[in-house]
Amino acid sequence: MKNLEDLEKKINSELTTKIKKTEIKHNQLYINTDKDDFIDVTLFIKTNQDTKFRQLIDITVIDYLEKSQRFQLVYLFLSHEFNQRIILKYSINENEIIPSLTSIFPAANWMEREVFDMYGVSFKDHPDLRRILTDYGFEGHPLRKDFPLTGHSEVRYSEEQKKVISEPVKLEQNYRNFDYESPWKGTKYIKEEIENNDKKN
Numbered sequence: 001m002k003n004l005e006d007l008e009k010k011i012n013s014e015l016t017t018k019i020k021k022t023e024i025k026h027n028q029l030y031i032n033t034d035k036d037d038f039i040d041v042t043l044f045i046k047t048n049q050d051t052k053f054r055q056l057i058d059i060t061v062i063d064y065l066e067k068s069q070r071f072q073l074v075y076l077f078l079s080h081e082f083n084q085r086i087i088l089k090y091s092i093n094e095n096e097i098i099p100s101l102t103s104i105f106p107a108a109n110w111m112e113r114e115v116f117d118m119y120g121v122s123f124k125d126h127p128d129l130r131r132i133l134t135d136y137g138f139e140g141h142p143l144r145k146d147f148p149l150t151g152h153s154e155v156r157y158s159e160e161q162k163k164v165i166s167e168p169v170k171l172e173q174n175y176r177n178f179d180y181e182s183p184w185k186g187t188k189y190i191k192e193e194i195e196n197n198d199k200k201n
Helices: 004-014 038-047 108-119 188-200
Strands: 019-025 028-033 055-063 071-079 084-092 097-099 122-124 153-158 163-168
Touching: 004 019, 004 028, 004 038, 004 084, 028 038, 038 071, 038 084, 038 097, 055 108, 108 122
Parallel strands: 028 084, 097 122
Antiparallel strands: 019 028, 055 071, 071 084, 153 163
């Protein structure tokens, strides 16, 4: 299509029942759909002669911890022929298994593995769904909003054992000095210093 407005009309007219919402912003077309319609929409935008979105650029996830449909899957597609981009989105519950795109876009393989590793989202019919960025045996999914900032374990080289070991994270509190007084009232040691100066004067 020559412009995004025509593309939006084309997609809405051809996929009326499969599209929840479309919007043009930042010179891109945003499409909201459902998990069950996602594969049909993807096949259409890839194979239709008026769209030709034949490159999958990226897959990512947004974690809305407080929502019942916690994760929003975001797919970025590019049409080289028309120099246009589409962002396709849909939301899922935390433990839902979603369809893999690897049969349509082989490049989705490692992207889906990264989403699985970082967020714990599982893909049905993925040829090799395993971690790609973290170690085997890693606990949790680091980009989830409820993942602790320190992680669960740390990996280090042990001089005694002469090998790399993994052990639970230990947070030492010995050298931390917490000042719980209100900064508006002033801290105790400053008050004492002022009082001592007042007595001298």
